[in-house]
Amino acid sequence: MRRGPSWFNIASVGLGLAFLYLPIVLLVAYSFNAGRLVTVWSGFSTRWYAALIEDEEMRDAAWITLRVGLISASAATVLGTLAAVGLVRGGLFRGRLLFAGMIYAPLVMPEVIMGLSLLLLFVALGQARGFWTLTAAHTTFTLCYVAVVVQARLVDFDRSLEEAAQDLGCPPWRTFLTVTLPNIAPAVAAGWMLAFTLSLDDLVVASFTSGPGATTLPMRIYSQVRLGVSPEINAVCTLLIGAVALGVALWGLVGRARTRAPV
Amino acid sequence: MGHRSWLAAIPPYAWLLVFFLFPFVLVAKLSVSHTVLAIPPYAPTLDLSRGAAGVRDFIGGLSGDTYRRLGQDHLYLAAYLSSLKVAAISTALLLLVGYPMAYGMARASPRSRTLLLMAVILPFWTSFLIRVYAWIAILKPEGLLNLVLSWLHFGPVEILNTPTAVYIGVVYSYLPFMVLPLYAALEKLDPTLLEAAADLGATPWRAFWRVTFPLSRPGVAAGSLLCFIPIVGEFVIPDLLGGPQSLMIGRTIWTEFFANRDWPSASAVAIVLLATLTLPILAYQHQQARALEGRR
Amino acid sequence: MARRLNIGAVRSSFAPWADPAAVPLARFEGVTKRFGDAVAVAGVSLDIYEREFFALLGPSGCGKTTLMRLLAGFETPDAGRVLLGGQDLAGVPPHRRPVNMMFQSYALFPHLNVFDNVAFGLRQDAMPKAEIRARVEEMLEMVQMASLARRRPDQLSGGQRQRVALARAIARRPRMLLLDEPMAALDKKLREETQFELKELQARLGLTFLIVTHDQEEAMTVADRIAVMRDGAIEQVATPAEIYEAPASRYVADFLGDVNLFEARVDRVEPGAAQVRLASAECPAGFTALDDDAPAPATQVWLAVRPEKMTIALEPPPPGTPNVLEGQVWDIGYTGDWTTYLVDLAEDRTIRVARANASRLVDRPIGREDKVWVSFAPDAGVVLTR
Numbered sequence: 053m054r055r056g057p058s059w060f061n062i063a064s065v066g067l068g069l070a071f072l073y074l075p076i077v078l079l080v081a082y083s084f085n086a087g088r089l090v091t092v093w094s095g096f097s098t099r100w101y102a103a104l105i106e107d108e109e110m111r112d113a114a115w116i117t118l119r120v121g122l123i124s125a126s127a128a129t130v131l132g133t134l135a136a137v138g139l140v141r142g143g144l145f146r147g148r149l150l151f152a153g154m155i156y157a158p159l160v161m162p163e164v165i166m167g168l169s170l171l172l173l174f175v176a177l178g179q180a181r182g183f184w185t186l187t188a189a190h191t192t193f194t195l196c197y198v199a200v201v202v203q204a205r206l207v208d209f210d211r212s213l214e215e216a217a218q219d220l221g222c223p224p225w226r227t228f229l230t231v232t233l234p235n236i237a238p239a240v241a242a243g244w245m246l247a248f249t250l251s252l253d254d255l256v257v258a259s260f261t262s263g264p265g266a267t268t269l270p271m272r273i274y275s276q277v278r279l280g281v282s283p284e285i286n287a288v289c290t291l292l293i294g295a296v297a298l299g300v301a302l303w304g305l306v307g308r309a310r311t312r313a314p315v
Numbered sequence: 316m317g318h319r320s321w322l323a324a325i326p327p328y329a330w331l332l333v334f335f336l337f338p339f340v341l342v343a344k345l346s347v348s349h350t351v352l353a354i355p356p357y358a359p360t361l362d363l364s365r366g367a368a369g370v371r372d373f374i375g376g377l378s379g380d381t382y383r384r385l386g387q388d389h390l391y392l393a394a395y396l397s398s399l400k401v402a403a404i405s406t407a408l409l410l411l412v413g414y415p416m417a418y419g420m421a422r423a424s425p426r427s428r429t430l431l432l433m434a435v436i437l438p439f440w441t442s443f444l445i446r447v448y449a450w451i452a453i454l455k456p457e458g459l460l461n462l463v464l465s466w467l468h469f470g471p472v473e474i475l476n477t478p479t480a481v482y483i484g485v486v487y488s489y490l491p492f493m494v495l496p497l498y499a500a501l502e503k504l505d506p507t508l509l510e511a512a513a514d515l516g517a518t519p520w521r522a523f524w525r526v527t528f529p530l531s532r533p534g535v536a537a538g539s540l541l542c543f544i545p546i547v548g549e550f551v552i553p554d555l556l557g558g559p560q561s562l563m564i565g566r567t568i569w570t571e572f573f574a575n576r577d578w579p580s581a582s583a584v585a586i587v588l589l590a591t592l593t594l595p596i597l598a599y600q601h602q603q604a605r606a607l608e609g610r611r
Numbered sequence: 612m613a614r615r616l617n618i619g620a621v622r623s624s625f626a627p628w629a630d631p632a633a634v635p636l637a638r639f640e641g642v643t644k645r646f647g648d649a650v651a652v653a654g655v656s657l658d659i660y661e662r663e664f665f666a667l668l669g670p671s672g673c674g675k676t677t678l679m680r681l682l683a684g685f686e687t688p689d690a691g692r693v694l695l696g697g698q699d700l701a702g703v704p705p706h707r708r709p710v711n712m713m714f715q716s717y718a719l720f721p722h723l724n725v726f727d728n729v730a731f732g733l734r735q736d737a738m739p740k741a742e743i744r745a746r747v748e749e750m751l752e753m754v755q756m757a758s759l760a761r762r763r764p765d766q767l768s769g770g771q772r773q774r775v776a777l778a779r780a781i782a783r784r785p786r787m788l789l790l791d792e793p794m795a796a797l798d799k800k801l802r803e804e805t806q807f808e809l810k811e812l813q814a815r816l817g818l819t820f821l822i823v824t825h826d827q828e829e830a831m832t833v834a835d836r837i838a839v840m841r842d843g844a845i846e847q848v849a850t851p852a853e854i855y856e857a858p859a860s861r862y863v864a865d866f867l868g869d870v871n872l873f874e875a876r877v878d879r880v881e882p883g884a885a886q887v888r889l890a891s892a893e894c895p896a897g898f899t900a901l902d903d904d905a906p907a908p909a910t911q912v913w914l915a916v917r918p919e920k921m922t923i924a925l926e927p928p929p930p931g932t933p934n935v936l937e938g939q940v941w942d943i944g945y946t947g948d949w950t951t952y953l954v955d956l957a958e959d960r961t962i963r964v965a966r967a968n969a970s971r972l973v974d975r976p977i978g979r980e981d982k983v984w985v986s987f988a989p990d991a992g993v994v995l996t997r
Contacts, residue, residue, distance in 0.1 A: 064415035138324025162548020169338030220732030
């Protein structure tokens with residue numbers, strides 16, 4: 053807007069961002085604290101990271117979380133992209149209203165309800181809970197996020213590009229692969245990232261749908277957090293934050309390289 | 316793509332029918348069952364191998380007892396009301412914090428806008444659980460907040476395990492969900508509209524209330540619904556920050572389910588919660604669909 | 612105002628539509644297309660011949676683009692048939708139709724460079740690589756874009772993009788090229804140049820072109836025949852000169868260029884002389900017009916007269932001159948090549964009279980508020996019944 057930001061604008065954005073980041077910064081800082089007490093700084097140390105590497109339960113949990121995240125995010129990306137195509141390009145097919153409802157509802161549905169209902173499904177199917185029930189559960193709610201992200205891009209996508217491809221002799225399915233997909237790829241990738249992060253993040257749905265052999269990292273962190281703050285948890289959290297920051301940075305670099313690429 | 320693009324919807328449609336819609340039928344069914352000491356820990360179960368007799372026994376075994384108990388036990392009612400209250404107050408607080416933030420972002424230069432947007436989204440990518448956990452270290456009695464206060468010669472405050480801690484945690488966790496839709500609405504606003512308002516004699520304050528705010532209303536609606544609905548069913552924040560006495564419905568479901576192993580009660584509570592939220596959820600869907608149509 | 616009339620009339624020897632034995636390349640037979648309650652195309656029948664440059668002209672929303680999209684296969688008719696080379700196109704998907712389209716937005720694939728954009732259509736039918744390369748190079752040479760083959764669409768100017776879109780659309784050698792407002796995004800100067808290039812290209816390749824445009828000047832410049840559309844129906848199909856000089860309706864007369872319309876009634880038809888006398892409240896002496904197919908006496912008609920076919924003078928014309936109107940100059944518009952006089956005939960009744968500025972005289976003899984006499988020859992006006 054014309055006159056640029058006022059002091060009030062700057063202050064509200066600045067304070068808001070400080071509010072968002074301060075707790076995270078503190079958490080990261082205290083993960084390098086030598087002492088066990090979280091509030092007393094007793095020197096820099098990486099001992100909690102060393103302890104973490106020794107912690108087999110944490111390692112297992114991390115490995116399971118990662119695998120669930122990779123598989124469910126990939127499945128959710130395929131299903132979610134298809135859902136977006138159906139919603140945006142499918143016209144007014146029968147049952148579209150219900151379909152759109154099922155896409156939007158999980159975005160706001162309390163996780164406890166999602167978790168409970170999925171658990172009952174697996175019980176009714178006689179399916180022992182574990183890795184695959186958890187993966188299916190994560191696929192279900194993350195596919196809706198992918199669908200919404202891809203849908204937004206598809207709506208903006210110039211439809212005449214698809215028509216041009218068909219006009220030039222390209223059949224519809226090949227048009228999707230050679231013209232539509234390359235152009236909505238950033239949204240599809242963003243959808244995958246979102247699904248992956250949501251899967252890594254999830255505690256509630258996982259608690260309902262996972263079984264004894266498949267304890268995820270958030271579940272492990274949660275059970276320890278209930279016992280109180282510990283520097284080891286700070287270290288785990290710092291590693292997770294670091295991984296996310298790295299991912300975002302790489303994403304940004306790739307994006308920049310792509311836009312700068314000469315010809 | 317051709318007129319058969321709706322075919323693409325079939326796999327996700329089938330998936331959601333099985334993994335999203337059908338489970339709700341199960342929840343509804345379970346809410347009219349009763350607990351037994353067995354696996355699964357509820358009865359009746361539908362035994363189709365016995366044919367019509369199985370169906371008759373099944374239907375005969377259903378009862379509204381759980382709902383009756385829900386109505387009689389005022390603890391449930393208190394949990395519902397408290398959840399709605401927390402969600403309403405939190406949403407108001409989020410608007411209060413989020414609107415100036417989104418407005419400030421929208422007024423920044425295009426270059427810094429992208430950076431600010433990234434800065435708001437970034438915490439969202441880090442774990443929800445971690446962010447709530449970070450507040451424990453700050454708010455607990457011997458925590459960082461009291462450390463700072465004691466330097467400033469203020470008495471220690473007790474925040475952890477109080478409703479205040481829940482509000483702080485909720486506002487903190489949901490802030491990006493409020494700021495992003497607000498920002499999206501405010502960023503689209505044509506700055507010449509404000510110039511026109513000023514040209515027609517409106518003071519900046521009046522121009523804001525008569526032009527900016529009405530035009531940002533879709534963002535306010537989207538942000539409020541996006542926050543309000545999940546907050547009502549929130550579990551992690553009251554559980555970690557609210558202390559044992561904090562009463563919220565998401566926590567009730569969790570406790571009934573995991574601690575008491577009373578699956579029918581947990582289901583009945585969930586069904587009532589869902590019924591309460593149906594209206595806001597439909598409003599949210601309507602709002603989303605309209606926003607999308609508008610961009611076509 | 613259309614001032615390049617002679618161009619439209621140049622190729623008079625080419626007129627397959629006048630030959631009853633000629634077989635049309637594309638044919639619309641009673642085609643109707645609805646979108647919900649709105650009728651976009653209402654029972655259109657139309658023939659387009661091989662090697663013709665055909666224009667669909669009309670305001671936005673008249674159904675011209677829908678008609679073209681019916682031929683490309685992006686819409687299916689609710690009634691009627693669309694035929695190409697005698698074959699009914701019903702059920703043939705867009706990618707199997709031997710027509711290609713140049714989109715208004717150009718629809719260049721942003722993820723492919725110029726070369727790959729042009730090659731896109733050729734790669735769809737297993738053409739050998741070397742052949743594709745040769746064809747693409749030939750096409751790019753033709754539109755003078757060979758040096759920019761490695762560029763991406765977002766690195767091109769509007770005019771360059773337009774050339775690439777054209778090269779891509781003709782690379783497959785379609786039976787017919789469809790052009791949807793191909794010059795809408797270009798500025799005026801470039802647009803005029805491109806119009807002539809397009810005509811030249813069409814003649815050289817011997818292709819059939821169907822162009823959709825709302826710009827009457829553009830349609831008249833490029834097309835052999837024009838179909839003027841209104842509310843989903845065709846008002847008139849004819850050569851540019853016919854459309855301009857012998858419009859079929861008030862709508863056509865008004866849509867192409869400026870026109871003055873006088874409400875009148877047929878008074879009597881002069882046998883043999885092909886002359887018709889009209890009674891009108893606007894001209895007490897009545898109008899005289901040439902018409903060899905005049906409607907019966909007492910029919911309600913309109914006399915349409917183009918502003919440039921009228922003469923304006925400060926003195927009354929000699930007695931006996933037909934079609935004389937008295938008025939007062941209300942305003943004068945000077946556009947360099949032409950001067951347009953707005954002449955008030957009566958309260959709330961203004962006509963336009965245009966005069967070519969043949970000399971460089973700056974001081975025009977006729978000024979505002981001057982009393983003037985406007986007249987026109989009997990062959991200047993067209994008698995319209997609708």
